[in-house]
Amino acid sequence: MDNFHYLNTIENLCVENGKLQAIIESSTNGIIEVDIKGNILSSNPAFYHMVNISPRDGVKYNLGKLLNSEDIEEALSTLAHGEEEILVKGFHVPVTHGGREVMHYLEIKFSCVPVMNDDFIIGIVKDKTDIMRALENREEYISTLLNMIHELKIDNRDSIYHIASLVELRDHTTGKHLERVESYTRKLAQEYMHNFGDRDERLTDSFVEDMAISSILHDIGKVAISDTILQKPDKLTSSEFESIKEHTIIAGEALKEYKGRKDFLAMGREIATYHHEKWDGTGYPTGKKGATIPLSARIVALCDTYDALVSERPYKDAYSHKKAIEIIKEESGISFDPDIVELFLKINDEFLKIRQFYDDDS
Known part of the structure; x- marks a missing residue:
């Protein structure tokens, strides 16, 4: 490279650096x-x-x-x-x-x-001071309920349902969503244990059951989201979507002090925080990718998505079981762990049976 081109390259780099610095300074x-x-x-x-x-x-x-x-x-x-x-x-x-x-x-x-x-x-x-002030009362309510679980040693499925149903009561379109997600999770986690039990020594029957019960808490953070957003019949604006994404952070913050004290609450925190992460790293709230996403969150992510696809919402009709399978298959390696998608395809008829058993109209 001659001196002219060298100096020209340096000048261009300086210009680009100046632009970048201006963006940083004005952010x-x-x-x-x-x-x-x-x-x-x-x-x-x-x-x-x-x-x-x-x-x-x-x-x-x-x-x-x-x-x-x-x-x-x-x-x-x-x-x-x-x-x-x-x-x-x-x-x-x-x-x-x-x-x-x-x-x-x-x-x-x-x-x-x-x-x-x-x-x-x-x-x-x-x-995010303004957002957190708006959520303060609801977040305090979540913490109070979780504290009651810890202090009173109430660690059964019914008490977890009591907390999670706070979200369901504010969104009548979700029906028996919690029961279905719990059942899907149990089936898929059992299948994972039977096929990949040698990958993780934690994969036991009790671990699977903790995961199933913990899945009920996946959307607990939505207790702190505005009814206007949760029940909006139209597509969310970008700012509304940013607000609803906060439910993962809120849930993680509310559950974090219980990490390690009760297995299902520790796993509940993983699921509530990371079930919107994607296998390719484009999810939220942290952009985790691949196997860095906790196994519990990877399994519940697919279960929650399947139920959303086959359920009616204010903004969409319910997809057929067949269409839901096609969509999830297409998202293998993008949104979902490919191994978990393969297991889902293998036992998809079990998902259909669960969907029919816990039908919203029954």
Whole structure:
């Protein structure tokens, strides 16, 4: 390459870099770069504004201390070491404005970005304070009910149905959706255990039963979503869809303190948080892909989708069992785990029997 072309290439790179920097600087979302210990290396003006700190002081802060989070360093370590591809965390942060302290809710989506021979941890920060305030009462209600389950040692199927039915009562179109999803999940999980039991030592009859009961909690986060959105007969707008996507994060937050205390609640958190993830990584809320999506969520994702396809909704007619099979088969390796799709195709007649047994009109 001669000097002219070399200089021209450098000039073009500088122009592109300038454009990128302008986009970052003008973004309404906070954009931060941190090291593995959570020290802020750089950030844009939107982030400074969100946490009310001076741009001159921003690089002196540690994100964990700034957000009062003790586990941020451990979480970033899992990201840096490749144990997670994308990490989404929510933080309640006290921010002082005009001498008055106001609680804000920030959601940060971390990802590890390789540049040449180095990896950079980048965080996209969204201020979801207004959304969380609107959801505050319902989220508190969920937490209260879950706390009752823990404190009173009520750990049976009926108590789980009592909680999950809060969503169903607000959406009359779902009928016996919970019963069907539980039954589909049990059948499909049993089939998975019989075919792939050697893959995971957890695959036992009790594990399958925990998964079936936990599946009932898959949409518990929708308790915190507006009736206007849940019951809308038309296609959702992009902003409405963003709101409804919040149900996965809300459910995860509400259930997280019970992780490890009861198997079905720990699994319920996995399912409620990740059942909208897709095998190819294009789902939400975190963009997990492939086998990084928990097995329980991968199984319930297919079961929930099948039931949605064969059920009538305000915005669509019910598809036939045959059409639902075709759609799910087409989504193998895209939305769904190919192994789980194969098992579904093998036992699809069992799904039809369950659908007929728990018919909404019966």
